[in-house]
Amino acid sequence: MPRFAANLSLLFTELPFLDRFSAAADVGFSGVEVLFPYDTATKLTRRALLANGLDFVLMNAPPPNYTGGTPGYAALTGQDARFRSDMKRTMRFAAELRPGLIHVMSGPGEGDDAKKTFVANLQWLADAYPEQRFTIEPLNPVSQPGYFLNDYDLAAEVLGAVDRPNLALQYDAFHAQMIHGDALGTWEKHGYRAAHIQIGAAPDRSEPGRGPVDFPALFSAIDDSGYSGWVSAEYTPSSGDTRRSLGWMPR
Ligand SMILES: O=C(O)[C@@H](O)C(=O)CO
Numbered sequence: 001m002p003r004f005a006a007n008l009s010l011l012f013t014e015l016p017f018l019d020r021f022s023a024a025a026d027v028g029f030s031g032v033e034v035l036f037p038y039d040t041a042t043k044l045t046r047r048a049l050l051a052n053g054l055d056f057v058l059m060n061a062p063p064p065n066y067t068g069g070t071p072g073y074a075a076l077t078g079q080d081a082r083f084r085s086d087m088k089r090t091m092r093f094a095a096e097l098r099p100g101l102i103h104v105m106s107g108p109g110e111g112d113d114a115k116k117t118f119v120a121n122l123q124w125l126a127d128a129y130p131e132q133r134f135t136i137e138p139l140n141p142v143s144q145p146g147y148f149l150n151d152y153d154l155a156a157e158v159l160g161a162v163d164r165p166n167l168a169l170q171y172d173a174f175h176a177q178m179i180h181g182d183a184l185g186t187w188e189k190h191g192y193r194a195a196h197i198q199i200g201a202a203p204d205r206s207e208p209g210r211g212p213v214d215f216p217a218l219f220s221a222i223d224d225s226g227y228s229g230w231v232s233a234e235y236t237p238s239s240g241d242t243r244r245s246l247g248w249m250p251r
């Protein structure tokens with residue numbers, strides 16, 4: 001059975017941020033991820049991780065939280081200086097928080113120029129920080145209109161062109177189902193590129209078990225593939241109560 005982590009930006013939001021760590025540990029998670037940990041003093045976040053024996057699995061770049069703003073500059077031609085300064089800032093947080101992975105958001109864009117820019121920026125990043133592992137994640141166009149990385153085949157092309165050992169795919173069952181209509185088939189085609197997995201039902205991004213994705217079959221396929229990373233629960237509990245949403249989680 002996969003190792004499960006909790007996304008504390010979507011789970012346990014009924015609690016204040018720093019209380020979500022112990023809540024996740026109490027129900028059996030041994031790792032957590034936070035999309036944008038930039039608003040909380042790093043020493044407080046670090047203390048919450050250590051006090052609860054939790055691995056810090058992943059955070060997003062760039063800071064700050066993009067809500068209401070641009071979701072990254074990595075694919076925006078002519079914005080290389082902005083991309084680099086954002087990533088230097090990210091890495092200052094990472095030096096303290098020590099995430100296993102950093103998800104680099106592409107931001108908006110389309111076409112060959114955006115692809116070339118994205119590839120060149122990712123190569124710079126991977127070479128500048130060879131000890132850090134990074135991911136890229138396709139996001140569906142309903143949730144993220146105008147976002148450049150909106151397809152798993154495109155992600156495969158980008159990963160092939162970047163060709164660095166510390167950059168891999170972030171597979172999200174919710175986005176895979178929304179983009180390609182087949183989360184399991186997308187895993188079977190692209191799963192070998194993945195360093196990180198996130199799960200949530202489609203189309204409403206609630207807990208696994210609702211909607212068309214067959215999660216027991218997906219978990220078996222993940223196990224059979226030999227994947228050894230984390231599977232992170234990244235969904236909004238349908239009742240608003242995270243504990244009540246955990247029926248999908250094998251004990
Ligand atoms: O799936 C998502 O939306 C996230 O993993 C993410 O990183 C977007 O902020």
Ligand SMILES: [Mg+2]
Nearest residue numbers: 137172198234
């Ligand atoms: Mg995701």
